[in-house]
Amino acid sequence: MDWEGQEQAVLIRWLYGEKMRGTAVGELYDAIYHVPNGGARHKKTASDLKRQGVKAGVSDLPVRQARGGWHGLYLEFKATPPRHSSLAQSQRxxxxxxxxxxxxxxxxxxxxxxxxxxxxxxxxxxxxxEGPRRELANGTEWRR
Structure with missing residues (x-):
């Protein structure tokens, strides 16, 4: 049973509800996403994903909203004890x-x-x- 996945889905559903209610925490709904690093996969799929940049330990729920002097939030989510798993060294x-x-x-x-x-x-x-931002000379312009 994937207790962690089920609880995380409930968390995202709750956050969506907070967005619909217009609460401050609901503002995070559009900025949070899940990094699907875990789970059982076919060996070839796991190998393909690793070549594409999947890395062990990356947090489950990044929030790309800068607050409190931080650039953003990395939230590592575990199921409620006693159904939780331990924090892997790569996650730490x-x-x-x-x-x-x-x-x-x-x-x-x-x-x-x-x-x-x-x-x-x-x-x-x-x-x-604060201060001017640098602009990359490389990359395709997406603002047009």
Whole structure:
């Protein structure tokens, strides 16, 4: 039974409901996404995904909204105890290096703790970008 996946789906459904109600935490719904790193896969599919850039340890739910002086949030989600799994070393390493790069990085065990994390993060002011931004000389223009 994929307890973690089921609880995470409930979390996203709750966050969508908060968006529909117009709450502050609901603003995060459009900025959060799931990184499907785990799960059982056919060996060839796993190999293909690894070649395409899938990495062990990447957090389950990144939030691409800068708040509280951070660039964004990396939320590692685990099921509510006692159905949770332990934090893998690769996940611990990802959280630690993300924090070092300026991202808020957190482990949430279960639906209620994850809700509390998202509510708190949403309560922080937006991070202000100061100074001019650099523009890449390479890449295809997408704004037209």
């Amino acid at each position: 390493d990802w959280l630690e290096s993300s924090e070092g790069e300026g991202y808020c990085a957190v482990l949430a065990r279960g639906f209620e703790e994850a809700k509390a994390v998202l509510r708190e993060y949403a309560s922080w002011p937006r991070t202000q970008v």
